[in-house]
Amino acid sequence: MNLTDALVIKNLTKKYPKVEALKGLDLTLSKGQICGLLGPNGSGKSTLLKSVVGLIKPDNGSIEIFGKSPSRHTKAMIAFVPEIDSLYRWMTIDQTIKFISSFYDDWEVERERELLDFMRLERDKKVSSLSKGMRARLKLILALARTAPLILLDEPFSGIDPASRDRIVEGIIRQFKSEDQTMIISTHSLGDTEQLFDSVIFLDEGIISLQGNAEDLRLQHGKSINDLFKEVFA
Amino acid sequence: MNIDFNTSTPIYLQIILEFKRQIAVGVLKPGEKVPSQRDLAALLKVNANTVQRAYREMETLGMVETLRGQGTFVCQDEKIVEETRTEMLKDLVDDFVHAMRSLGLTQEETVKEVEQMFQKLELKGEVSDE
Structure with a gap:
């Protein structure tokens, strides 16, 4: 364990009744970066993220988050946005924000205000009236309004319109503080979002097949991360 | 500044190249202030560390200089x-x-x-x- 590491994972294994989602995965991730966790559906991305949050108990292996095993204490250090839509439809945006923010000590009202403005969301709108892209923007606010040192976004770009995707990418770039935050974003389809990432991890059937700095990989392979992704998972 | 990135080559090198081009054709003038790293990152929709890498490299090359609390400027020298x-x-x-x-x-x-x-x-x- 190094002081500059956000995450150290060793030999992580998780079996479900019909499939082995993680097969002895090792991963070290240093602080201050935005990391893309890339892999097709079923490669183990969500299982990995949920294990880090502590929502899934792995069968084997160890996880250290800033040097600590997953616990109630590390939960407070992580802002996790799951892929599933967990918002209450009957609430307004304002009610959603008040409800969620009440759980966290690190919520910053100033950030919340900036983000709502930037994401063009109005407080009195009902969640049930929002498009999928709008709901994705709202979910991002719930993570970025906190100052949590580790932010995990599971498939934030999945199935949303290009305009919302652009807003989300720009919102992350504006709000992410590399001095004291680390972010992992999982996606099965990179599209035109690869410029967002410092580094990428290719997750292939429960193990990491490639990890590296995005610029170094472009230089080494003479390819975009998107092309490399398509080649590896063809 | 707007760059149509070709993501098969490092992005920080493309940012440097665009600065060079703008200096060479006179769009950016000696001594002129350039965008802050955070603003340029948001404008180009590029990771802030990538922009930082480009700026650091341009400082090393003597293309720009950063003055504490004032921002980053194209090198003063007309040459x-x-x-x-x-x-x-x-x-x-x-x-x-x-x-x-x-x-x-x-x-x-x-x-x-x-x-x-x-x-x-x-x-x-x-x-x-x-």
Whole structure:
């Protein structure tokens, strides 16, 4: 364990009744970066993220988050946005924000205000009236309004319109503080979002097949991360 | 500033190249303030560490300098315009000549190709003798 590491994972294994989602995965991730966790559906991305949050108990292996095993204490250090839509439809945006923010000590009202403005969301709108892209923007606010040192976004770009995707990418770039935050974003389809990432991890059937700095990989392979992704998972 | 990135080459190098181009053609002038790293990152929708890497490299190259609390500026020295222009020109010619040679073209054939291209562009009205 190094002081500059956000995450150290060793030999992580998780079996479900019909499939082995993680097969002895090792991963070290240093602080201050935005990391893309890339892999097709079923490669183990969500299982990995949920294990880090502590929502899934792995069968084997160890996880250290800033040097600590997953616990109630590390939960407070992580802002996790799951892929599933967990918002209450009957609430307004304002009610959603008040409800969620009440759980966290690190919520910053100033950030919340900036983000709502930037994401063009109005407080009195009902969640049930929002498009999928709008709901994705709202979910991002719930993570970025906190100052949590580790932010995990599971498939934030999945199935949303290009305009919302652009807003989300720009919102992350504006709000992410590399001095004291680390972010992992999982996606099965990179599209035109690869410029967002410092580094990428290719997750292939429960193990990491490639990890590296995005610029170094472009230089080494003479390819975009998107092309490399398509080649590896063809 | 807007860059249409080709993501198969490092993005920080493309940012540096765009700064060079803008300095060489006079869009960015010696001593002029350039966007903050965070603003440029948001504008280009590029990771802030990538922009930081580009700025650090440009400082090392002497293209820009960062003044504490004031921001980043194009180098004051007027010579930078001519130097950048010359450097870009040399790089382009170097790449071009090597590419032509690797295709097996002689000097005469290469020059002829260039002349023909200029004539073609002139007919289309894309080149004017200033």
